[in-house]
Amino acid sequence: MGALVGCLASAVWGLGLIPVIVPSYAGYVLPSLVVERRDAHRRAEAENAVVTLVEFLHAVVASGRPLETALASVATRSNGSGSALLDGALAFALRDYTLGVPMHAALARHGGASGVRGLTELASRIERARDLGRGVLPLLQDLRDELRADERARGLAAASHVEGKLTLVLTLCYLPALALLVIIPLFLTLLAGLFG
Numbered sequence: 001m002g003a004l005v006g007c008l009a010s011a012v013w014g015l016g017l018i019p020v021i022v023p024s025y026a027g028y029v030l031p032s033l034v035v036e037r038r039d040a041h042r043r044a045e046a047e048n049a050v051v052t053l054v055e056f057l058h059a060v061v062a063s064g065r066p067l068e069t070a071l072a073s074v075a076t077r078s079n080g081s082g083s084a085l086l087d088g089a090l091a092f093a094l095r096d097y098t099l100g101v102p103m104h105a106a107l108a109r110h111g112g113a114s115g116v117r118g119l120t121e122l123a124s125r126i127e128r129a130r131d132l133g134r135g136v137l138p139l140l141q142d143l144r145d146e147l148r149a150d151e152r153a154r155g156l157a158a159a160s161h162v163e164g165k166l167t168l169v170l171t172l173c174y175l176p177a178l179a180l181l182v183i184i185p186l187f188l189t190l191l192a193g194l195f196g
Contacts, residue, residue: 046114053086089111
């Protein structure tokens with residue numbers, strides 16, 4: 001599309017190759033940037049949803065249900081958790097678990113395939129609990145606390161960038177208006193008073 005626009009611009013204005021090269025490159029690069037940004041947004045959304053998933057799992061396991069049935073019940077009720085990526089990974093993990101794959105292996109496989117780091121961490125904690133012969137509840141509680149701390153750190157990092165953005169808005173929007181409405185009339189009034 002960019003090459004077509006560049007060829008059309010070159011034919012209309014007769015500018016040579018530059019109008020063809022620049023739109024062609026932009027037409028090649030911009031879609032990949034859009035796709036990468038969309039994937040990063042989906043992964044961040046899934047990471048935020050993993051925090052809620054682990055909190056639900058902790059609550060259900062603390063009430064006395066085994067981890068596998070708790071994960072199955074939470075995953076079947078989490079459709080619409082706000083992350084289609086996480087819901088899809090959980091659905092595939094449940095399908096594999098139904099077919100006989102251990103839950104931690106299914107979660108690790110589909111968490112890694114979807115790029116959701118929190119889901120693979122959950123799988124490794126479950127596997128560690130199985131290997132150590134311990135209950136999964138303390139490990140879920142530790143993971144929940146770590147995920148909350150990570151979410152808090154991400155929120156603080158996002159909040160630290162707000163000041164710079166607000167300063168930019170202030171500089172670009174309010175200072176020109178201040179100059180037009182206050183400083184220039186004041187300066188003209190002072191000049192009129194001096195030369196009278």
